[in-house]
Amino acid sequence: MTKILNDAEDFATTALAGFANVYSRYVHLVRGGVIRSTRVPRGKVSVIVGGGSGHYPAFAGYVGPGMADAAVAGEIFASPSTAAIARVCRKAEQGGGILLGFGNYAGDVLNFGVAAERLRAEGIDVRIVTVTDDVASAPADRQIQRRGIAGDFMVFKIAGAVAEAGMSLAEVEYVTRHANARTMSLGVAFGGCTLPGSKEPLFTIPTGRMAVGLGIHGEPGIQERGLVSATELSTLLVDTLLKERPAGGKQAAVLLNGLGATKYEELFVLWNIVEKTLGSHDVEIVGAEVGEFVTSLDMQGCSLTIMWLDDELERLWLAPCDTPIFRRGETFPTERIDAAPKDEDEAPIYPPSSEASKRDATCLAVLFDAIVDALENAEQELGLMDAHAGDGDHGQGMRRGATAAKEAFHTAVASGAGAKSALAAAGDAWADRAGGTSGAIWGLLLRSWSGALSDADRLNASVIAKGARAAADDVTRIGGAKIGDKTLVDALVPFVDALEKNLSEGQPLSKAWSAAATVAQAAAEATAPLSPRLGRARPLAERSIGHPDPGAISLALIAKNIATRLSK
Amino acid sequence: MTKILNDAEDFATTALAGFANVYSRYVHLVRGGVIRSTRVPRGKVSVIVGGGSGHYPAFAGYVGPGMADAAVAGEIFASPSTAAIARVCRKAEQGGGILLGFGNYAGDVLNFGVAAERLRAEGIDVRIVTVTDDVASAPADRQIQRRGIAGDFMVFKIAGAVAEAGMSLAEVEYVTRHANARTMSLGVAFGGCTLPGSKEPLFTIPTGRMAVGLGIHGEPGIQERGLVSATELSTLLVDTLLKERPAGGKQAAVLLNGLGATKYEELFVLWNIVEKTLGSHDVEIVGAEVGEFVTSLDMQGCSLTIMWLDDELERLWLAPCDTPIFRRGETFPTERIDAAPKDEDEAPIYPPSSEASKRDATCLAVLFDAIVDALENAEQELGLMDAHAGDGDHGQGMRRGATAAKEAFHTAVASGAGAKSALAAAGDAWADRAGGTSGAIWGLLLRSWSGALSDADRLNASVIAKGARAAADDVTRIGGAKIGDKTLVDALVPFVDALEKNLSEGQPLSKAWSAAATVAQAAAEATAPLSPRLGRARPLAERSIGHPDPGAISLALIAKNIATRLSK
Known part of the structure; x- marks a missing residue:
């Protein structure tokens, strides 16, 4: 070690x-x-x-x-x-x-x-x-x-x-x-x-x-x-x-x-x-x-x-x-380059945004606090859950990614970004800092969701639903997982389905989200397999029996914490 | 591992x-x-x-x-x-x-x-x-x-x-x-x-x-x-x-x-x-x-x-x-040599020997059986003893060396070597096959001992005593250890002293040897240190407390087994 x-x-x-x-x-x-x-x-x-x-x-x-x-x-x-x-x-x-x-x-x-x-x-x-x-x-x-x-x-x-x-x-x-x-x-x-x-x-x-x-x-x-x-x-x-x-x-x-x-x-x-x-x-x-x-x-x-x-x-x-x-074999004639190319100026420039969208962004910033709180509290548990089937770093990666996303979101808001640009920046930061599969998925999820938003118009329930659907579609398509594969998709898709349905039935956002979060929670827990699923080797394959997928559980946890914050 | x-x-x-x-x-x-x-x-x-x-x-x-x-x-x-x-x-x-x-x-x-x-x-x-x-x-x-x-x-x-x-x-x-x-x-x-x-x-x-x-x-x-x-x-x-x-x-x-x-x-x-x-x-x-x-x-x-x-x-x-x-840096212009130099013809040629010395050699061959028997039986115990202070391979090395020496002695006898040449060949084989410090010491010991012998004249007690003294002198001088250093020398020198004294008092060889072996045994056991002696590190240094030096114990063991064989 x-x-x-x-x-x-x-x-x-x-x-x-x-x-x-x-x-x-x-x-x-x-x-x-x-x-x-x-x-x-x-x-x-x-x-x-x-x-x-x-x-x-x-x-x-x-x-x-x-x-x-x-x-x-x-x-x-x-x-x-x-x-x-x-x-x-x-x-x-x-x-x-x-x-x-x-x-x-x-x-x-x-x-x-x-x-x-x-x-x-x-x-x-x-x-x-x-x-x-x-x-x-x-x-x-x-x-x-x-x-x-x-x-x-x-x-x-x-x-x-x-x-x-x-x-x-x-x-x-x-x-x-x-x-x-x-x-x-x-x-x-x-x-x-x-x-x-x-x-x-x-x-x-x-x-x-x-x-x-x-x-x-x-x-x-x-x-x-x-x-x-x-x-x-x-x-x-x-x-x-x-x-x-x-x-x-x-x-x-x-x-x-x-x-x-x-x-x-x-x-x-x-x-x-x-x-x-x-x-x-x-x-x-x-x-x-x-x-x-x-x-x-x-x-x-x-x-x-x-x-x-x-x-x-x-x-x-x-x-x-x-x-x-x-x-x-023979050595190569080489000419040394003394300095590494400079890192390009990475301070992002945000498109112009309306005052309304800036206010929306400020409200959304609070939700990132909820996400980070949720993941910090659950880091160890998620790690243990992951250790049953993976390499045990899921909790660490999620916390690292979410923290980076929150910081990027706050920076964007402070730099005058609208809701769409700030959310996109948060997604990129998450992917960049968390690394791994879950980092890439969460980066994609936030970036896709941001596509439905705007830096000019006010945010509303319908835009949120559209963003959620886009996120679910992209994660499923690009990530290559489908329902039943025991991944985050198993919780994400039922969540988006429920959110869409609840909103279309005229429920207010906080209620619709909360109910959808409950659906996500149940779906995430149902990812716990009852038989070996990872291959034929023992005892490795058996470790995941009875343990839910940490990616799905993370998603449900985040949805639930946002629901709590929305209801305030 | x-x-x-x-x-x-x-x-x-x-x-x-x-x-x-x-x-x-x-x-x-x-x-x-x-x-x-x-x-x-x-x-x-x-x-x-x-x-x-x-x-x-x-x-x-x-x-x-x-x-x-x-x-x-x-x-x-x-x-x-x-x-x-x-x-x-x-x-x-x-x-x-x-x-x-x-x-x-x-x-x-x-x-x-x-x-x-x-x-x-x-x-x-x-x-x-x-x-x-x-x-x-x-x-x-x-x-x-x-x-x-x-x-x-x-x-x-x-x-x-x-x-x-x-x-x-x-x-x-x-x-x-x-x-x-x-x-x-x-x-x-x-x-x-x-x-x-x-x-x-x-x-x-x-x-x-x-x-x-x-x-x-x-x-x-x-x-x-x-x-x-x-x-x-x-x-x-x-x-x-x-x-x-x-x-x-x-x-x-x-x-x-x-x-x-x-x-x-x-x-x-x-x-x-x-x-x-x-x-x-x-x-x-x-x-x-x-x-x-x-x-x-x-x-x-x-x-x-x-x-x-x-x-x-x-x-x-x-x-x-x-x-x-x-x-x-740059590569070297190299020219490959296709074959390794052949091993020189290593079949040894022994000097001419008398029939009497050949008969002596045949008698001595039996003693190598005793040595190998002793070490085979004690291999594990010697290893454990060595593990307290060294790397635990003493028993293995001694068995390997003694077996090679026995084979070399038999080969030499079969090729018509006299007692002196056969004993020298056995010493070289021991050193070559056992490796390590104990291999070198035993090779030196047998080779020095052989110097007192002859390929012409009959072996007698005085020649054996002279050989023992030469062995003790060379091992002490070239090996660089003196009495009290807790090595094989602690048993070898008292053994040779006792053998010389017993023979000079006119005791028959088997009795003189047997008594000397008892002296060696006591001296070997007395090498067990009562306090840390290997340095300042713990717990390593403490491991050797109370355990005798395996090299001294091996020597005593060999002396005792030869005594048993001589008395038959």
């Missing part, structure tokens, strides 16, 4: 700053990430990677000639915010367009996806490749649903090599997708990891057992079984991966990755056997790598990744590369 | 083989170590480093252009044997002489020292630099008594750079000593490490506490205290090291080293503060490194090392270097 820290809250950003200081010859620190500190040819495709922190050297350690141009870093195990992704991209972009690479996780898909849309709206060509190498997370015929683990490193290495060769964005995208399609991993874990500031590990594996196919944040795998010898472990990993050997697959790039607390000596012992096991199956290993490439804090375990090479992939895999944690 | 292994017995050698396979572009595996697999200019000084295993990337990871020419690897936390060191040196030597670099530990000093003597006898110029950077292990005015920890990496980097520049052996030795004198480290540990195959950690640190100045094998430190914030930890490390800042010391190479289970993110968090703390003391950091450079299996903790630079050291510290785990 983490022993060196000042404040768990700023652990990830401090670690990134320390990294950037040590490796200043490779990177400049910018808000939310790092970009190369050496000159990049104008017009080169920018390969920008990222995800949550806690996976060092993923992803900041990959930045340098021959690999990534920039990396975006979220909080520990949480996706970076849309705003952070867009910000880092703008600083790294060189006129050749951007390839965004990240592992396939809901929060990252959402945040990188929305960031890509924003950048495209600004005239930057952005393509996305999500890495989907973990064979334990979905069957071969649903490869696009698989999550990304240590394959990230290999796929990004290929992307970086194609971009460095001066190929077009379309070519970089094509080859990177091709590389991802030919990359498969399987991992095992012997012990759980502990979040900075936590006393207990995120999950545990009983002594003498191992979890096969466990994800890099403790997501469930295929099975739990007794520990085996290094030879049996090699057979398990190799045999599983060879089931997806493509026709004619012979040359393979191979990566044996340690998750954090499994030491190099152990990896080398295993490698000594894996190398022979692969050889006995007539696999020709090219450029093997053994070490820590995608970790999971101090998790005990390892994964084996195979990328099946063709001539082009082999050339790209072996191409020179010079990053803080991985060097291959 | 170690989860990936087949057999704890061959863990270290298998890990080394796996390492050499992955990094075959840098190294060839040879028996007991690795040597560069790229051509080295004829006449260049060879920098050869080494020590126990379990410290990856120390020491095999340091081999490559700009740093080491070869690394010798012992068993986990145990010095490599004299024979292994000499063998690896012979393979790496290029006619320019050898600088041997290792951390200051008794076993390494003994084995590298004896190996150097053997190589010098063969006409190879060998110099030794022991690294003594750990300020917690002795005061500044006794720097040469300090043990070596993460400073190893920095001192070896300097040695490699001087040698690569084509300087003479004398110059390499001089500059390396100079670098060592200006290198200081202090470490802290938060949790103990576990030996492969063990279920329990070698030592523990209570929750919420940290051990300041702990060595890389769990040796005691300065104090145990409560965990502190990252900022306080930075102050503690920096302030302690700055106490030994040399006059005019301004430029400093700095290394923040992780011990194994303390993750990179934590190291970067700490670095972010250390960098500022050093800056506030007007220290100018040159080429900082943060990461795992000298580990201790899965120990939790870190150390800070400062090497105070002058112009020459600064140039050498920043000089290009290309090893499996550390690359700096």
Whole structure:
């Protein structure tokens, strides 16, 4: 567990700053990430990677000639915010367009996806490749649903090599997708990891057992079984991966990755056997790598990744590369850029607003106090609820996001913003500061809701209902969850349905809202599953039985606290 | 703890083989170590480093252009044997002489020292630099008594750079000593490490506490205290090291080293503060490194090392270097050597022997059965005894060494060796296979004893007494321990005294030996200390109270079992 820290809250950003200081010859620190500190040819495709922190050297350690141009870093195990992704991209972009690479996780898909849309709206060509190498997370015929683990490193290495060769964005995208399609991993874990500031590990594996196919944040795998010898472990990993050997697959790039607390000596012992096991199956290993490439804090375990090479992939895999944690071949002639690009002036300018809308905004500000109060009181409980199925940081993220939203709202009101602009600013702040999936969802929810409002006209019940419907629609559409998926949507949609119905029946807002909040509460509690729902691994899957979804509960809690404030 | 292994017995050698396979572009595996697999200019000084295993990337990871020419690897936390060191040196030597670099530990000093003597006898110029950077292990005015920890990496980097520049052996030795004198480290540990195959950690640190100045094998430190914030930890490390800042010391190479289970993110968090703390003391950091450079299996903790630079050291510290785990600057033009040098024909040739001496040898062979029996039965108990003060591998090492000695003796007898040659061969095998301090001591003991014997004349009581005295003298002189130091010497010297006296009084051998064995037994038991003797750290120091020295107990046990066999 983490022993060196000042404040768990700023652990990830401090670690990134320390990294950037040590490796200043490779990177400049910018808000939310790092970009190369050496000159990049104008017009080169920018390969920008990222995800949550806690996976060092993923992803900041990959930045340098021959690999990534920039990396975006979220909080520990949480996706970076849309705003952070867009910000880092703008600083790294060189006129050749951007390839965004990240592992396939809901929060990252959402945040990188929305960031890509924003950048495209600004005239930057952005393509996305999500890495989907973990064979334990979905069957071969649903490869696009698989999550990304240590394959990230290999796929990004290929992307970086194609971009460095001066190929077009379309070519970089094509080859990177091709590389991802030919990359498969399987991992095992012997012990759980502990979040900075936590006393207990995120999950545990009983002594003498191992979890096969466990994800890099403790997501469930295929099975739990007794520990085996290094030879049996090699057979398990190799045999599983060879089931997806493509026709004619012979040359393979191979990566044996340690998750954090499994030491190099152990990896080398295993490698000594894996190398022979692969050889006995007539696999020709090219450029093997053994070490820590995608970790999971101090998790005990390892994964084996195979990328099946063709001539082009082999050339790209072996191409020179010079990053803080991985060097291959000749060094690059580099020209250092002394200063990081300045942060653009981020003091927002609000559109003109009417006095009426300003007064509405001042009234709405009070509601943000209610939201923050609700979440501060419930932070610990929400965290515990989340720990049953997720990584236990839901309460922390919600409190952080809501506080930032409240501050942004107050700032906007003080700067003369109308209700629409102030609410939009609050949404952006929430997403930016909370990070992760719930941050992105709440940012989207507030921003969509604000779309129905105005900076000129008075706020009324009908506008509020329209905003609520827009929020529910966008969250459902862009977030990709539907009712019954046991997410915030399970509470949001019934809430909006009830609010709309109550208002259409002529109920006053405070009564209509209050009744809808009660509906949301019941719906949120009904998300408590009665049987395992997260996969086949035990005891991980069982932890969520009987516990409601914390996202849905948060929403109901916020709705209820606003109802109380409205009734005053 | 170690989860990936087949057999704890061959863990270290298998890990080394796996390492050499992955990094075959840098190294060839040879028996007991690795040597560069790229051509080295004829006449260049060879920098050869080494020590126990379990410290990856120390020491095999340091081999490559700009740093080491070869690394010798012992068993986990145990010095490599004299024979292994000499063998690896012979393979790496290029006619320019050898600088041997290792951390200051008794076993390494003994084995590298004896190996150097053997190589010098063969006409190879060998110099030794022991690294003594750990300020917690002795005061500044006794720097040469300090043990070596993460400073190893920095001192070896300097040695490699001087040698690569084509300087003479004398110059390499001089500059390396100079670098060592200006290198200081202090470490802290938060949790103990576990030996492969063990279920329990070698030592523990209570929750919420940290051990300041702990060595890389769990040796005691300065104090145990409560965990502190990252900022306080930075102050503690920096302030302690700055106490030994040399006059005019301004430029400093700095290394923040992780011990194994303390993750990179934590190291970067700490670095972010250390960098500022050093800056506030007007220290100018040159080429900082943060990461795992000298580990201790899965120990939790870190150390800070400062090497105070002058112009020459600064140039050498920043000089290009290309090893499996550390690359700096431009790459080297390298020419690969496809095959490792063949192991020399090691089938020993024995000098001619008389039939009488052959018969004596056959009789002596039975005694080795007694030795192995004794140690096999006592292996676990000796291990437990050792765990109170050391790393718990004494029983294992003794059994391994004795078994190898027995086999070597039988082989020698079968090949027609006389008593003297067979006993010498047994001693060499013991040292080679057991490793560590006890292996070296037993190798020396048997070899010295054999010096009194003959391959021609019959064995008699006077020859045996002469051999015993020679063994006791050499072990005391070369091993550097005297009576009262609580080592094997405490039992060996009284045993030899008694044997000599009993034989001189005309007692028959079996009776004289038996009585001497009883004396040895009592002396061994008397090594149980009544108060802490290992330093000032708790609870480590207290563990040895009331427990006898396992080396002395082993000797008594062997003497007793031989007595039983002699009386038959």
